[in-house]
Amino acid sequence: MSNVNITGVACGPGHGISIGSLGKDGDRATVEQIHVQHCSFSGTTNGARIKTWQGGSGYARGITFNNITLTSTANPIIIDQFYCDSAKPCGISVCIQSHLLHLL
Numbered sequence: 805m806s807n808v809n810i811t812g813v814a815c816g817p818g819h820g821i822s823i824g825s826l827g828k829d830g831d832r833a834t835v836e837q838i839h840v841q842h843c844s845f846s847g848t849t850n851g852a853r854i855k856t857w858q859g860g861s862g863y864a865r866g867i868t869f870n871n872i873t874l875t876s877t878a879n880p881i882i883i884d885q886f887y888c889d890s891a892k893p894c895g896i897s898v899c900i901q902s903h904l905l906h907l908l
Contacts, residue, residue: 824856829860835865842871
């Protein structure tokens, strides 16, 4: 998936905005140029989230969250490269290439 713009969304209560789950069952998944801006999160479990399954491949790049407001959000920012369905045990394997996170 590429070139997605999400603007002016009010989330809550609920899960917030997630990019993923990517790579389930060892699949290759790619997402790029996903832009979330001028959104609000109130009473959500998560705010800005990127999640990939263990054992999958691919990439998530060019993702921005700009001008977001978080109120009573349990997990404001999550980058989860170990995502696993808790009902089914998963092995632990991950390759972290690089992360660049700017908090302004």
